[in-house]
Amino acid sequence: MQDTTTYILTLSCPDQRGIVHAVSGFLLERGGNIEEAAQYNDHDTGLFFMRVQFACADAGAEALREQIGTLAARFDMRWQLHAAAQPMRAVIFVSKEGHCLNDLLFRWKSGLLPLDIRAIVSNHRDFYQLAASYNVPFHHIAVNKANKAQAEERQLEIIDGEGAELVVLARYMQVLSDAMCQRLAGRAINIHHSFLPSFKGAKPYYQAHDRGVKLIGATAHYVTADLDEGPIIEQDVARVDHSLTVEDLTAIGRDTESQVLARAVKWHGEHRVLVNGQRTVVFR
Structure with a gap:
């Protein structure tokens, strides 16, 4: 044959x-x-x-x-x-909250994500041991107002050097520059710990708690220069009530974030997501 x-x-x-x-x-x-x-x-x-x-x-x-x-x-x-058999080369960005990173690494190592995770990039050192346990190179690149341009240049060197087709912002809490967003257009996925377009920006669970919401959620979307405005790939919600504290909402939200991001990354890795202007077509 x-x-x-x-x-x-x-x-x-x-x-x-x-x-x-x-x-x-x-x-x-x-x-x-x-x-x-x-x-x-x-x-x-x-x-x-x-x-x-x-x-x-x-x-x-x-x-x-x-x-x-x-x-x-x-x-x-x-x-x-x-x-179809070629896994997508990916680089993961993370800051100090590692639940999404840990979930992605576990799914990848379990054969559940069609990825080839080439590197982890962080502006903190917290997860170098986690990266080492999965034998993934870890790059610590501190970012501040003074060195942001140089830091992003180094990040792009890593992305290009690894031939990455996908960059996953797994709770990476730095705003990318407009130039960086343009370089990564259509191949960078962010997880926002809110059901967009509600509660944009920082501390959405605090905002949700203040408003007494009955549903909290998470949104995976492509990164654009407009903060938290990129085409949405996947969303999900969890039901909550008045008895829960901000800490409770945050814990529930972390599970939702991990699941939503994993689905978005999987679908992107399987080439099931097509951008349609400000929206997406997802062939699940």
């Missing part, structure tokens, strides 16, 4: 008739077998989104990309092709 490779093709383009037929026909002509397919027509923007996982004879990814490029030109497609 001929060797086959499984690929994931994601695309978006102006909506029109014949796109699905063209894509499926293209794969059929090359002996491809579609294993999973999902599509979405956004009537508000007039855009079409599609994710196709398929197996085909191993004729070389570059040749396949060239042929897809010809197809894409017909429909003005923006597209990406990935080998």
Whole structure:
């Protein structure tokens, strides 16, 4: 039997008739077998989104990309092709709260996340031992107003040096510069410990407690220059009541944050998230 490779093709383009037929026909002509397919027509923007996982004879990814490029030109497609078996290289940023970091590392080591975690970057030294226990390089880069530009330059050197396709801000409590956000556009995911757009900024659990909320939540979103305004990937909530303290809310919230971030990272790593302006299309 001929060797086959499984690929994931994601695309978006102006909506029109014949796109699905063209894509499926293209794969059929090359002996491809579609294993999973999902599509979405956004009537508000007039855009079409599609994710196709398929197996085909191993004729070389570059040749396949060239042929897809010809197809894409017909429909003005923006597209990406990935080998499904290739884990996504990632770098994790963290500050002094490690619940999301610990959860991601455990899931990754358990084979539950399609990642290759290459490094951990922190503005504190707290988690160097945790990183060492997973045999992941740990980089301590202190950040303050005076050295922010130099610190971000060093961070980008690590990201680029590791060939990272994804940067996860796992409770990294530094605001990235506009330039840094632009460099990481579409490949940096933040977890905000609030159900956005409510309670933005610092200490959202204190804000929630002051307002006597009955639900608290967490939001995973792509990082943009507008603080806590990036396209949302995943959210979840937990029910609370008047008897709970700020500390209780924080403890409950940490569990929610970890789960929400893990789902967002998993979906991104599986190429299930397509950005649609200020929103996302998530093929779960």
